[in-house]
Amino acid sequence: MAKDQPPAAEEKKPINRREFLNFAWLASLGFLTVNIAGVTYLFSMPRFREGEFGGMYTVGKVSELPPPGSAPVNHPKVKLWLSNTESGVMALYKVCTHLGCLYNWSDQENKFICPCHGSQFQSDGQYLAGPAPRSLDRFVIQAVDPNTGEVVAEARNGEPLQLPDNPDLIIRVDTGTRITGESHA
Ligand code: FES
Structure with missing residues (x-):
């Protein structure tokens, strides 16, 4: 072997x-x-990402807002009307509280009018007339210091946002937080 x-x-x-x-x-x-x-x-x-419906939306500086009492401004991307009323700034959800149509601002009549069944609302969203059961819904709106990111004023319950005296503050709307308009019934 x-x-x-x-x-x-x-x-x-x-x-x-x-x-x-x-x-x-x-x-x-x-x-x-x-x-x-x-x-x-x-x-x-x-x-939701910032800047899209459902997320935080930056409107711009206080100095860029239209003067108080002027016609509301349409922001279709985030489904809101920004209304700078004599009492403060409001962000109104642009869907009618009756059956969900998109209402419009009428410069001639100085109010919102829904084309579907004729409901009408003031520039601050208050119900005026028609079959809608309540005023317009609105979003939480805030004024933010651009340097620190601090929220210096906020309207959490649908009331108009009273602006602090600082034209550089940034206006932001939380389009993920909707406040139901008051019922008039
Ligand atoms: S949906 Fe607006 S009045 Fe009916």
Whole structure:
């Protein structure tokens, strides 16, 4: 018999049932961990981006607002009318409180009029006439210091925002927080 014969190649053992189950369990655990991490990441993201309907919307500086008492300004991208009334600034949700049509501002009549069934509202959203059951809904609106980001004034309950005497403050609207207009019934 030859002395220096090379050792026979090690035979590959087939994977047994226990090893297979261990492998499958580890793979499932890895898959589950990746999924949980993905879902957690998605939930930690803000639901709406700044500047789109449902998120925070920057209108501009106080100095850029139309003068108090002038016609409301349409912001169709975020579904609101910005109304600078004699009592303060308001952000009105542009959907009629009757059956959901989009109402318009009438310069001739100096009020909002809904084309569907004729409901009418003042520039501050107060109900005037027609089948709408309540005044217009509005959004939370605030004045923010552009240097510090501090909210220096805020109208949380649908009241007009009284502006502090600083033309550089930024007006922001939270289009994710809608306040239901008062019922007139
Ligand atoms: S939907 Fe506006 S009056 Fe009916």
